[in-house]
Amino acid sequence: MTEISKYTTSTSAAASDVSVTTVSLKAFYTQALDSPAGTTATVSTLAQQISDAASRAAARDAKLGWNELASAAQTSVDRIVGSTYQSNQARNDAEVPGTDDPAARARAKQATDFLHNKAANPFAGMPREQLALIAYDEGGPFTVNERAAAWSEASNQESAWRKQIDSKSMESFHRTGNSNAQGVGRELLDHYKSLSPIERAQYPRSYEVQLQVMAESSSRYSKSPQLDALNFLAQLSKWAKAKEADGFSSEGLCCVKC
Template identity: 35%
Template sequence: MAIGIDTNVLTAAARPENAERAGFAPDERTASNFKFDNVSQGDVSLRATRRQLAQSVVRAKRREPAMSRAELAGKATLLRNQFSGPAYNAAAAAREVPDTDDPALLARAKQATAFAQDYGRGGATGNPFKKLSDHQLTLVMYDDSGSYTTNERRAAWLEQYDRYEAWSKKVVAAAQAEYRATGRNDEFFQACIDYYNALPPIEQAQYPADYVARRQYWIENNKSFF
């Protein structure tokens, strides 16, 4: 998916208005490197959140190897549409209540709904998933087990979108400076490749299969973005 840059150059993003997916610079994207050390959500129960994320890792690791790239891309689209596409029903999502008696998780779900409703309107409600890593956000987004409400998954997606917007502005500015200085964009294309390689399988599957090969070709043949 693309945002702002160019579908043929950096195909990965998530605009709330067009319900596309977001992607980000590398951090701790693979399940094998998943850590809970930086999970911090204020008053929300860390123990419950850690347990949910650990279960999400297990589900992702079970799902992804069992599917082809095309199947995984299709699955991602179906899952994403639940919280950002045509299937998203804001009124129905606002009525969802987690199947739990944990007051912290109930509060988190309520906050996620308030955030989703306020998003883009200058509201003061904070995102309950703001401090999760990019990989943790992806786990929440694509987990349809019922551990997270629809608006919690949407809140995770919106956080990814905001981070991508900041990242894309930075990388394009660097690409412009690189082009002015050298007439080339080797570093920019390499940044795109590194970015792609850091994504989990469910996100990589949504890119063209030749995404990396094409950018390597552009580097080797002195192509530019501008």
């Protein structure tokens, strides 16, 4: 608790509402527009759609506080993979984009086919920032199934990252007795900071502070916090093996007690 207290007066997003300006959020999302995937025709359509989604995301994230953003994320996830999605699956499958653009229509159909195991994910390999823009774009041009497919790819990428950090953390613990040593704590913090605001809001509000403590004090743990490291390792293993449908962990990964 002493370690955490020194961070609580900082400007960390974990200790305050998401109150950054629209300008800074647009700067955050700029990187999401660098390399859309697909053919030239698809890129032209998709790049514009993602650009527009970035503007909407920046406006949303600047307007909503932490709790409101977390609630918006929960609503979106429910609509694209949760019970609301399941109860409206027939309508979701029948949905077509509100455009005559053949590339957009083909992509939407492929997303539906993907969700029925009939085609590859049209967003496979797309950068994580772009996937988040699509998945959480309420009221945008993307169909529900496109958003679900984007969320699925983001989830797969997250799962792959979790598994490698899980392995690295286990190795660190066996070598040093500290699962956060050898750069693990810093990697966790960097990964968290790389996520979009609406993704970060799905973690505990104090999560970034906890990760800062882990990253900066991993070499100073005494015997008592080593027990917390064991708890952290167990949670990390559970998180890495979570089913895709479970989405982002609501528990987060804690080595330092909240």
